[in-house]
Amino acid sequence: MAAHDGPALPALGGQRTGSYRELVADALRAALVAGELRPGEVHSVPALAGRFGISATPVREALLDLAKEGLLDPVPNKGFRVTAVSDRQLDEYTHIRSLIEIPTVTGLASTADATALEALRPAAEEIVTAAAAGDLIAYVEADRRFHLGLLALAGNEHLVEVVGDLRKRSRLYGLTALAERGLLRASAEEHLELLDVLLARDGAAVQAVMTRHLGHVRGLWAR
Known part of the structure; x- marks a missing residue:
């Protein structure tokens, strides 16, 4: 994770609409667009899973989806870095x-x-x-x-x-x-x-x- 706590992300443990992978991806996209996840920040899978209140697997899958969209860059052994937009x-x-x-x-x-x-x-x-x-x-x-x-x-x-x-x-x-x-x-x-x-x-x-x-x-x- 980045040094600060970051934006408040919704707890998903009690939600049943849609897959956790999709819910996490949607929430993170919104946080990215809102500028609450800042360029250069590195976020780890375990830390995000804890903030969403779910297991690491759907969070990792969601982050990989966002990386394919060019919104994040994988950082070996650390997590995913938020890409910059000029x-x-x-x-x-x-x-x-x-x-x-x-x-x-x-x-x-x-x-x-x-x-x-x-x-x-x-x-x-x-x-x-x-x-x-x-x-x-x-x-x-x-x-x-x-x-x-x-x-x-x-x-x-x-x-x-x-x-x-x-x-x-x-x-x-x-x-x-x-x-x-x-x-x-x-x-x-x-x-x-x-x-x-x-x-x-x-x-x-x-x-x-x-x-x-x-x-x-x-x-x-x-x-």
């Missing part, structure tokens, strides 16, 4: 996401089923709740489910896969500062605003909200 990479990821997500979501204003849009409201509300509580890992995970669920309504599985991969590789190091300053909730509430303008079939407003929202990823959040 400013240029963050700029490129955000640019690609903007090219894909803004027109795709704008198009949903005229094509998406209202019931399907409303089904995303609990995830949007969960984002707001996590922001208010300062739970950054829960925030990032709910944010991922909302945005990928929204994009899925366009009916292009490969598009969702590409954006999902870009999200995994991003780092939002400014989330902690936003939460401490009480500004994260305003960004969180944009998800509810987005649903409302989609349901109103207002394409221009959808484009404006999406442009502003994605701007936070590389602007306000990355600071």
Whole structure:
């Protein structure tokens, strides 16, 4: 493990939904994106297993999965090191996401089923709740489910896969500062605003909200 205790990770011993391997991988991805696992930190399998409250095997498997995704590097006899993401990479990821997500979501204003849009409201509300509580890992995970669920309504599985991969590789190091300053909730509430303008079939407003929202990823959040 790194010298400090690191972020609070969820205890998984009592959970039954999904495999421990998948649950660990999801939790660690969210912690990576939230910037709570910092570049250069080395985390050991036994230490992480203890923090999750489960055996070492699914934790090791999850870490190997993240290493294949380029999020971690194996360190012989020590564990796994968090990979660094450069400013240029963050700029490129955000640019690609903007090219894909803004027109795709704008198009949903005229094509998406209202019931399907409303089904995303609990995830949007969960984002707001996590922001208010300062739970950054829960925030990032709910944010991922909302945005990928929204994009899925366009009916292009490969598009969702590409954006999902870009999200995994991003780092939002400014989330902690936003939460401490009480500004994260305003960004969180944009998800509810987005649903409302989609349901109103207002394409221009959808484009404006999406442009502003994605701007936070590389602007306000990355600071």
